[in-house]
């Protein structure tokens with residue numbers, strides 16, 4: 274079995290919980306309260322600027338040039354999506370961009386720093402596994418929502434970002450890199466990769482949950 278098949282099997286129950294969570298169900302129905310989506314947008318913009326740098330860092334640590342180019346590209350795309358959030362969605366959804374409002378809140382903070390410390394201190398295979406749920410879960414959730422979305426969903430344009438062909442292509446490539454690295458690695462590293470993949474998947478869940486409950490630092 275490929276490393277990625279086992280990785281997805283490990284998180285399948287968690288993925289079912291993600292699909293069932295109110296944030297995803299209400300996003301799909303178009304009934305998600307604007308305030309929750311605004312909080313999510315603010316946090317996701319901050320997430321993406323760090324995520325993009327983590328991807329570029331993985332690129333710089335890649336020994337194969339093809340892999341380096343691909344991860345630089347992933348990093349660049351994350352920052353392009355971040356720019357689109359500001360130029361389009363922040364305006365469309367009236368997201369406040371003042372510094373005190375867009376401060377990085379606890380779950381986003383933890384996710385960013387989990388990725389950064391994994392990239393800095395763990396083997397590169399483990400770092401690649403840690404960033405993989407960011408691609409894969411978004412693709413699956415995007416496809417799920419698009420298949421079931423209600424007409425005139427106010428969030429449709431944003432949903433389309435993650436269900437398109439371009440994003441799907443990137444996800445396939447990211448999975449293929451993880452599989453190739455796992456294959457050329459040891460069982461010990463493969464286990465660490467599964468653990469990192471599972472932790473990042475839990476953080477994807479928590480990220481949406483935090484947006485739904487607008488979880489902020491205590492005053």
Ligand SMILES: Cc1ncc(CO)c(N)n1
Pocket residue numbers: 317320321406407408411477480
């Ligand atoms: C938290 C999070 N994970 C993954 C993605 C997709 O890259 C995103 N935009 N935000």
